[in-house]
Amino acid sequence: MSKNSQFTPTELHHWQLTLAEANRHNIFCHCRHCEAEWVDSSEEAACPHCGSKNIERIACWQFPDD
Incomplete structure (x- = not known):
């Protein structure tokens, strides 16, 4: 364990x-392609609006709650 770690x-x-x-x-x-935005649990899903597979995916926990 690292000396700087705050976790066991x-x-x-x-x-x-x-x-x-x-x-x-x-x-x-x-x-x-069409600028649509949504939250999904699949990393392989196509756009539900236009069918494009050119999707940017970002884990939601990276966004602040406020």
């Missing part, structure tokens, strides 16, 4: 699992 190895593992779970179910999607 068990806590760090739990935190990483929590982030992985959030990533699997809360993906902000932006279609580069």
Whole structure:
């Protein structure tokens, strides 16, 4: 464990699992073709508006709540 870590190895593992779970179910999607935006749990989904596969995906946990 790093001297600078604020987590025990068990806590760090739990935190990483929590982030992985959030990533699997809360993906902000932006279609580069038609500019549509939506939240999805699939990393392979096409745009529901135009069918494009040219999608930018960002994990929602990266956005502030306010």
